[in-house]
Amino acid sequence: MNPQNYNYINIESKWQQQWYNEKIYEANKKTNKKFFIHFAYPGVSGYLHVGHMRGFTYCDIIARAKRMQGYDVLFPAGFHASGIPSIGFAKKVERKDPKTIAMLKEYGCDEQCISNLTDPKNVVSYFSDVYVEDYWKKFGFLIDYSRIMSTISPGYKQFIKWQFQKLYEKNLLIQKPHFAPFCSKCGPVAVDKSETDISQGGNAEIMEFTVIKFKLSDGTILPAATLRPETIFGVTNMWINPTVTYKKIHINNETWIVSKSAFEKLNYQHDNIKDLNETIPGSSLIHEQVTIPLINRKVPVLSGPFADPDVATGIVMSVPAHAPYDYIALKETKEPIEPITIIDVKDLGENPAKTVCEQLNISSQSETTKLEEATDLVYKKEFHTGSLNQECKEYAGIKIAEIKDTVKNKLIESNLAVQLREFSEDVICRCGEHVVIKKIPDQWFVQYSNQKLTDESKEHIASMHIFPEKYKEELPGILDWFDDRACIRKGSWLGTEFPFKQGWIIEPISDSTLYPAYYLLSKYVNEKKINIDEMTTEFFDYVFFGNGEAKNEIWEEIRKDCAYWYPVDINLGGKEHKTVHFPVFIMNHVAIMPPEKRPQGIFVHWWVTQKGKEKISKSKGGAEHVAEAAELYGIDAMRLYYTHVGSPFVDIEWDAKIVTKYKNKVANIYKFINQLLSINSEPKNQIDTWLESKTNEYLSKVTYAYNNFDLRVAANTIFYEIPQDINWYIKRGGGNKNTIKTCVNAWLQLMTPITPHLSEELWNITHDTLVSTSILPDEKRLKISESHVAGEKLVSNLIDDIQEILNVTKIKPQRIIIYTAPNWKHMVVHKAINLSEENGSLNMGQLMKSIMTNPDLKKQAKQVSKYAGKLTGEIKKLNEKDITYYQTNIDETKYLTESKSFFESLFNCSIEIYSADDSSINDPKQKSRFAEPRRPAIYVE
């Protein structure tokens, strides 16, 4: 059979049809042993690429492996459709974005189909179909397709409303002011790299300025904004841009002078602001005096043309000892003002700003790149190693890292400062407007900072199975760090209406935390067994908690399902979920579900990237479409590739050449097993017992690996170690039909979770049932003959030794004589191992003492002691496996003699085998004295 003829396309669709027709994916309550696994559902606003299939594949493998161990498996899937992505996509289609249209056409979406996609809801249903039909089913996933759901379906919305009701009851929904990106035309916008809402500024960060109120002699306030309020003690002057026209405004009965844009920003973020419609040229303020609040020192206002009216308030306080910009500016004005050093920091001398400016050779304000670098350097150094000095009176000696908020809070509390938030770079809305930051006075939050919830969640995490283990250690820290999350938003965005504020929609992360529970209902919703308006608080309380009473039989049925399947055993998702999705998934369960219904495990996998660790993307080339790759390599090859190419916990680089290797691997296994099944029967002998033992060893090793989700170990064993051993069996003259059948059957079962189509096709040769629904043999009933396993190890080690001798001596052998160790050496080894096992260590004295109690050994004390001396050093290097190897009882001479013809054909010469104890021994070079247990001596002619 030619592996090139392995027609995976037909084979895959043939078996998939059968699985799906027979609905073997459906979760049913049968065995009282359940397993609930799901992956973090994907968003639906575009096609997926080969990288996305990695996690899905892991999930299917685990689910299949569990099924084959007799578990009732629930493996559902759904779509996260809330939020803006699908709206953004629809908008792109609507304005006929050329890239989007070209992509849709490339994937076979026709005009009719494209025109449909101007509606976000159609976007969701279109991609949902693509995911199910072109990705999940094509990959052979045994997802329970009767439970598919989306987060914008009416049933799901009922569920989310109930969830928020529960959060409210637990006092985890709170209201407080929030500052959010806002467009005066479009309302709230999301600022993020994907730039769905905005046209520029996706990387902008929100910076929090402290606006400090410096007073002019007439009481008017000159507000300077700073990110470093603690440096107020070092202020020597103010900077005002003489070319800018400032304006006067009223804010809580105070009169402020600010730039025009500062007024607008303040207006969005503060109450009680009035425009006094009075302008003031910056130049007129130069050389006025202001009083520094808190320390009441007077400083002059100087001309600073660099003060940008669009940054913060447009007015700057000058701290020349710690801000390189200020230092250089002050130097250039030639004013007789001395910097005031307020922070002691090692290595930066009397004046850190000056030191760094000199180090970097900065002499002019125009060297902005260098000045930025200098600012950064000074800031980092001061923040991490600096502390305030005597100039700061009550704060002297405190580290900068600790003081920041203290000074800020003190200023704000004393009404000497306010806060102002601003983007680090310009953010422009889709519509062209500038995006600002607006105060929402009564924003709703989920209170993740709640101490009780955090503590309880941490406690729960300790009991979970989390992969990789390192993530388990990280999680408590993440929970501590996780802050309250604004959970609703007003504007164009799909999702569930927030029950406590009309017109506001629950934000997409907040509506995807408890959702695995909904998979228990989605089946009934899909089958229209339950009405949407029936899904009330009473309903959910009943089915999840058993509170209240069932209104009908379906309620009862659903309650039983919930009781049976919940909690989730594994939630699997990519590494991007580590700091958001998984924490809220845990915390919402802890908040709402009783202890026994909280998640049992999490599996985090890393990504598939393009060469050079770039995030995979079509625009950069190289990435392959899922459907194309599936056709080119075959599904099983891709499944094997994902599983075997690297640990789940590293990023892997997509490389077509490597995937091709796996394609060949799959075809070769197909060819190999076909050959095995066509072997004519030989009688059984020792090698058959060996192969049966090895097969059983592999059954238990792979089962163990599957149970620990150690998929790579499973794949390596199945696809590389097992065929090696079968080859050894053939090489050793094996060829018994029954042995081969037993071995191949077990092998096929083991590979089914990873390469189900291949296994199904081969299994079909000798079975009329599906291997996917078969159950693995019970581990406890597997028989392993240790002596045969050890015997073969002896044979193969001996071959290596002979080979090495031949390589080194370059002798072409005429005759090889093998001497197994004399009985007394075996006795000494056993004594040594026993002693070392008993005592945990071994010393020469002990060993000799024990040896001398045996009269047979005592007779040749001299030789024995020499050998024992050598042994004591070696014994402690042995591990458990070695010890088993030594302790297993085999008659080496007999075992080797039975393999004599194998040695003869291998080395193509005559072979003689003697025990060193044999009286008829032929030992021309006295080699037999080197023989040791498990290491026969060798003589080559």
Place this chain on the structure above:
RNA sequence: GCAGAGGUACCCGAGUGGUCAAAGGGGCAGGGCUUAGGACCCUGUGACGUAGGUCUUCGAGCGUUCGAAUCGCUCCCUCUGCACCA
């Protein structure tokens, strides 16, 4: 800003105290099978070695230990996630 990962032979990548000159794969070289082959099989792939051995090696340096790729410290370098994006 907060947090995390990692540097292993020509390459990818296992390995977290002795089984380690270091799995597996790829590449390369030689041989086999073949009309041919990008398919497959075997052998070799740190150095030295006419007896199964010895020596050097796991980013750099120091240390702990009878023993270190593995543990500790210092340094250098690379990468990643998150911040109403799911």
